[in-house]
Every structure is written in structure tokens, then in C-alpha cells.
Amino acid sequence: MEALAIGSAPPRPGFAAPTRYSHLRRPRTLAVAASARRLLAAAHMDAAAAAGGRPSPAPARCTRAETEPEVGEVATSSHAALEAEAAGATEQGDNGSPVADAAAAAGASIEGVDGIRIRRRPVTGPSVHYVGPFQFRLENEGNTPRNILEKIVWDKDAEVSQMKERRPLYMLKGALEAAPPARDFVGALKASYDRTGLPALIAEVKKASPSRGVLREDFDPVQIAQAYEKNGAACLSVLTDEKYFQGSFNNLEAIRNAGVQCPLLCKEFIVDAWQLYYARSKGADAVLLIAAVLPDLDIKYMLKICKILGMSALVEVHDEREMDRVLGIDGVQLIGINNRNLETFEVDISNTKKLLEGERGQMIAQKDIIVVGESGLFTPDHISFVQNAGVKAVLVGESLIKQEDPGKAISGLFGKDISNTGAA
Numbered sequence: 001m002e003a004l005a006i007g008s009a010p011p012r013p014g015f016a017a018p019t020r021y022s023h024l025r026r027p028r029t030l031a032v033a034a035s036a037r038r039l040l041a042a043a044h045m046d047a048a049a050a051a052g053g054r055p056s057p058a059p060a061r062c063t064r065a066e067t068e069p070e071v072g073e074v075a076t077s078s079h080a081a082l083e084a085e086a087a088g089a090t091e092q093g094d095n096g097s098p099v100a101d102a103a104a105a106a107g108a109s110i111e112g113v114d115g116i117r118i119r120r121r122p123v124t125g126p127s128v129h130y131v132g133p134f135q136f137r138l139e140n141e142g143n144t145p146r147n148i149l150e151k152i153v154w155d156k157d158a159e160v161s162q163m164k165e166r167r168p169l170y171m172l173k174g175a176l177e178a179a180p181p182a183r184d185f186v187g188a189l190k191a192s193y194d195r196t197g198l199p200a201l202i203a204e205v206k207k208a209s210p211s212r213g214v215l216r217e218d219f220d221p222v223q224i225a226q227a228y229e230k231n232g233a234a235c236l237s238v239l240t241d242e243k244y245f246q247g248s249f250n251n252l253e254a255i256r257n258a259g260v261q262c263p264l265l266c267k268e269f270i271v272d273a274w275q276l277y278y279a280r281s282k283g284a285d286a287v288l289l290i291a292a293v294l295p296d297l298d299i300k301y302m303l304k305i306c307k308i309l310g311m312s313a314l315v316e317v318h319d320e321r322e323m324d325r326v327l328g329i330d331g332v333q334l335i336g337i338n339n340r341n342l343e344t345f346e347v348d349i350s351n352t353k354k355l356l357e358g359e360r361g362q363m364i365a366q367k368d369i370i371v372v373g374e375s376g377l378f379t380p381d382h383i384s385f386v387q388n389a390g391v392k393a394v395l396v397g398e399s400l401i402k403q404e405d406p407g408k409a410i411s412g413l414f415g416k417d418i419s420n421t422g423a424a
């Protein structure tokens with residue numbers, strides 16, 4: 001199949017230059033993606049109708065046809081396997097296929113079937129409707145989010161649709177090629193753990209959060225990032241969501257461009273594969289994939305794309321069911337256990353211990369997966385507690401960012417200096 005040139009040299013007929021980003025083609029994508037979208041829309045409407053809901057127009061999401069990694073890339077064969085799996089999944093009523101996705105969107109068997117506790121988008125469409133020049137609001141159970149995570153994800157879905165319209169995937173190719181190379185996030189965590197004997201620190205650059213409001217008024221992301229690095233952070237987590245966390249991709253880019261060496265996690269609510277490419281184009285070395293938001297097949301697919309882009313993925317779970325789902329997925333290197341319930345905001349650090357007990361802990365050790373303890377860590381005792389439970393890294397925001405000197409707060413959190421110069 002011929003690909004249209006996006007770069008400078010015209011490709012030989014039938015061949016596209018096999019670069020890292022050569023799968024981002026404009027070509028037939030327009031035709032194929034459009035027909036894929038039509039199919040998706042049709043499946044969406046059918047499944048919604050079958051589920052007894054009103055069909056809502058399928059939002060323009062990054063379909064597999066649009067992001068299909070093809071030429072000479074890691075995913076060439078595995079992608080085919082994924083597609084086959086998707087087809088099988090449709091028949092089995094599993095998750096991740098367009099039909100199952102649509103069923104989930106329609107609110108059909110959200111709990112129990114695919115393990116996702118949230119609805120990916122409003123069942124009955126947005127609550128604001130337009131008829132002619134008039135706008136009216138119609139709220140019902142189907143278009144009212146049930147918790148903050150659902151609200152964030154619905155808003156993100158709409159936001160990403162708009163971003164994609166402004167910068168379709170093929171337009172990101174130049175930015176991807178110009179982006180600084182991805183660095184080894186997992187390697188940095190391992191090196192820090194080996195050096196200090198303590199959980200490696202992923203320090204979070206976060207101005208605000210839905211549960212805590214504004215955490216720091218005088219927020220200079222670059223200064224904070226540099227202070228974290230100087231005081232022993234192995235990696236940084238940078239919030240990019242604007243609406244709920246007052247973060248931005250500008251912050252991520254600025255930290256990267258300022259020469260900070262710590263690999264950067266793009267802390268975002270990923271609902272669409274397009275966001276992976278965008279994060280990479282802004283300098284991310286890793287992304288967050290939340291199991292409560294993404295069906296297994298989406299996680300598998302996104303892991304493949306991360307691999308192609310050279311990024312790591314931190315796959316986040318909150319309960320046993322999500323942990324079991326993620327342990328069933330090949331290629332997961334990093335699992336984050338969030339001690340914060342993102343639906344209720346309740347924080348309980350014993351969650352980390354609970355999820356690492358027994359067979360789960362054994363399987364994690366066998367698979368050589370690094371576990372990251374996330375949220376609610378404030379004292380050296382907390383760090384010891386999660387380390388004894390089995391984590392090799394921790395993700396910490398509030399307890400550092402709220403201190404007058406967030407960098408210095410690191411030694412307070414660990415009970416000792418963990419910087420390169422200080423750690424034994």
C-alpha cells in the first residue's frame with residue numbers, strides 16, 4: 001500500500017522509508033481512517049441500541065487504523081496478533097474491541113465484564129444540546145458523571161478530540177522527529193534503588209489536585225524539578241492536565257528543555273493513543289496508563305506504541321481486580337499501586353501491602369516487575385512500610401510540594417540524604 005510523503009524525499013512507490021515514525025502516514029489513512037471511523041460509529045450505534053441505550057455519535061477517537069504501526073517496527077507482527085485478538089475479543093464479549101468499547105460507552109455491563117469501573121464517555125451524549133440557535137441542558141443519569149475520575153475522563157475525551165482535530169497524528173511527525181530522545185525511565189529507577197537501597201523516588205511536579213486544591217501558590221515547575229533532581233529524585237512525574245491539576249505540556253517541555261536529566265513521566269489521563277505520540281513529542285520518557293480507565297486491549301495496544309516510541313509505561317491499579325488484569329498482560333514492566341481511591345479520594349497506604357501479598361507478590365517477582373507505591377506517603381515510616389511490602393519505587397507529590405523547599409523535603413521523607421553526593 002503506498003504511503004504519501006510527509007517528509008522531504010518522495011518515497012519509492014510501494015515503500016515508505018522505515019523510520020521510527022514512518023507509520024504516521026497521511027495517505028490512505030484519510031480514506032481508511034474515515035472508513036474505520038464509519039465502522040466504529042456503526043458498531044457504536046448498534047451496540048448502544050442493543051444495550052437499550054440511545055445511540056450517541058461515536059466521538060472521533062484514535063482508532064487502530066489511524067495509529068497502526070506498520071513499517072519495519074516492533075509492532076508489525078504483534079499488531080496483527082492484537083487485531084486477531086481484538087476480533088476474538090468481540091465474539092467473547094471481552095473488552096477493547098470497538099463493539100465492546102461502544103457497549104461500555106453505552107453503560108452496558110461496565111462492572112464485571114471488562115473491569116473498568118468508569119464509563120468512558122456520557123452514555124446519552126453531552127448534557128448541553130443545540131437545536132437551531134438554541135442551547136438547552138438536559139441532565140440525566142447517562143450524562144452525569146458518577147465520580148471525579150469519570151468526570152475527568154469525559155472532559156479529557158472531549159479535550160483530546162479537539163486537540164486531535166487541530167493536530168492530527170500525521171502532523172505530529174515533525175515534532176516527534178525533533179523531540180529529544182526518550183530516556184530509560186525503568187533503568188533510572190533500578191539504578192537509584194541499587195545505589196541507595198531505598199525505594200527510588202518519582203517526585204511529582206504538581207500545582208493542584210481535585211482532592212487537595214492548590215498545593216503551592218508560588219509554583220515554578222523548572223525550579224522545583226531541578227531541586228528534586230539535585231536532592232536525589234530518580235525520575236519526575238509532571239502533571240499535564242490543566243483543568244483539574246493546573247498542569248501543562250508547557251511545564252513538561254520546559255523541564256525537559258532546562259536540561260533536567262531525570263526521566264520524565266507525563267502524568268496525564270490517557271484515553272486515546274494519540275496522546276502517547278503527543279506526550280513523546282513534548283519530551284516525555286514515560287506515560288501513565290490507568291487500569292480503571294483503560295480496557296485490557298487498550299493497555300496492550302498502548303504498550304506496543306510506547307515501545308515503538310521508546311517510552312516506558314507506568315500501569316496504575318487500585319484494587320485486586322485491576323492488579324490481576326494487569327498481571328495478565330505481557331510486557332508490563334512497571335505497576336503503580338495507587339493508595340488513593342480516585343473515585344472517593346480515600347487514601348490508605350495499606351492498600352499497597354494488600355495488593356502485594358501472596359501469589360500476586362510472587363508473580364510480580366517472577367516477572368521482574370517494578371512496583372511503585374503511589375500517594376499518601378509523608379514520613380520515613382511510610383516509606384519503610386511500602387518498601388517492606390515489596391515496592392522498589394515510590395511516587396510522591398503532596399508531602400514534598402507543600403514544603404517551603406521541596407528539594408530539601410526529600411531527605412525528610414526518607415529520613416536521610418539520598419542525593420548522589422549524600423547517599424552511601
Ligand SMILES: O=C(O)c1ccccc1NCC(=O)[C@H](O)[C@H](O)COP(=O)(O)O
Nearest residue numbers: 209210211212342374375376396397398
Ligand atoms: O490527587 C487527586 O486528587 C486525584 C484525583 C483524581 C485522579 C488522580 C488524582 N491524583 C493523582 C495521584 O494519584 C497523585 O498525584 C500521586 O499519586 C501522588 O500522590 P500524593 O503524594 O498523595 O500527592
